Amino acid sequence: MERTRAGLKAMREGIGDAFFLGCSSVFGPTFGLVDGLRTGSDISPTMDFYRTRCLQNGGNFYLNKNIVQNDADYLVLRNKFDEDPDDAKVGNKFGGTTSLAEAKMWADYVALFGGIKVSSDNLVLLRDERKELLRNALSYKTCDRFIPLDLWDHAKDKEDAFNIMLGENEDGIYLVLFNWEEGPLEISLSGLPDQIDSISDEKNETLDNYRKGQVTLALASHTSKILKINGEVSFDQCRKSIKPTFKSFP
Numbered sequence: 001m002e003r004t005r006a007g008l009k010a011m012r013e014g015i016g017d018a019f020f021l022g023c024s025s026v027f028g029p030t031f032g033l034v035d036g037l038r039t040g041s042d043i044s045p046t047m048d049f050y051r052t053r054c055l056q057n058g059g060n061f062y063l064n065k066n067i068v069q070n071d072a073d074y075l076v077l078r079n080k081f082d083e084d085p086d087d088a089k090v091g092n093k094f095g096g097t098t099s100l101a102e103a104k105m106w107a108d109y110v111a112l113f114g115g116i117k118v119s120s121d122n123l124v125l126l127r128d129e130r131k132e133l134l135r136n137a138l139s140y141k142t143c144d145r146f147i148p149l150d151l152w153d154h155a156k157d158k159e160d161a162f163n164i165m166l167g168e169n170e171d172g173i174y175l176v177l178f179n180w181e182e183g184p185l186e187i188s189l190s191g192l193p194d195q196i197d198s199i200s201d202e203k204n205e206t207l208d209n210y211r212k213g214q215v216t217l218a219l220a221s222h223t224s225k226i227l228k229i230n231g232e233v234s235f236d237q238c239r240k241s242i243k244p245t246f247k248s249f250p
Contacts, residue, residue, distance in 0.1 A: 045096025143167030
């Protein structure tokens with residue numbers, strides 16, 4: 001640990017005021033020396049990797065902007081049809097099978113909770129609909145605070161990712177819903193604070209089924225949805241009062 005700290009300190013002094021990202025580094029020795037820290041393992045263009053990296057980063061929510069800026073890893077939105085076949089030589093880094101909806105799940109997560117937004121795709125080869133996912137992810141500011149609202153219901157194993165994330169940036173408060181299951185998932189939110197005026201989706205359209213205190217949404221398998229909370233309400237009010245319940249379908 002002392003050698004690691006000494007090496008990182010020398011790098012910190014050499015970098016000066018520039019942003020220092022501790023990529024896949026050991027957590028403890030980096031604290032106080034790096035600005036950002038990878039909070040999960042490497043990403044690859046498969047659903048299993050998306051799910052596990054969201055779980056790892058979300059589970060380390062308490063570090064974000066308190067100790068370091070969490071980094072969930074690159075935006076990886078390609079599958080095998082967005083690659084040069086001659087480049088597909090590095091194991092699971094290429095030849096992915098992710099659907100557009102699955103790629104959107106990772107894009108939505110990184111957009112608000114992933115930290116630094118860097119793409120590892122070849123943008124020349126990336127199809128237009130996946131380029132649009134990248135543009136959308138870059139349009140959101142990274143959250144200064146976030147937490148899984150279903151923290152105590154998940155993380156039982158590496159595939160047990162969170163279904164609902166609450167986050168806040170300078171533009172407001174967001175709820176992002178994820179369905180990692182193979183079938184549809186119904187998510188009901190109760191206990192919504194009275195100060196909430198409305199809840200809108202990615203298209204800035206108000207949810208018709210929002211009623212004071214509650215809303216229910218249905219997500220198809222392997223999809224996600226970004227919601228914005230509108231009104232004079234705080235992150236902590238939402239964190240303490242919103243209660244999610246889930247109903248799965250075969």
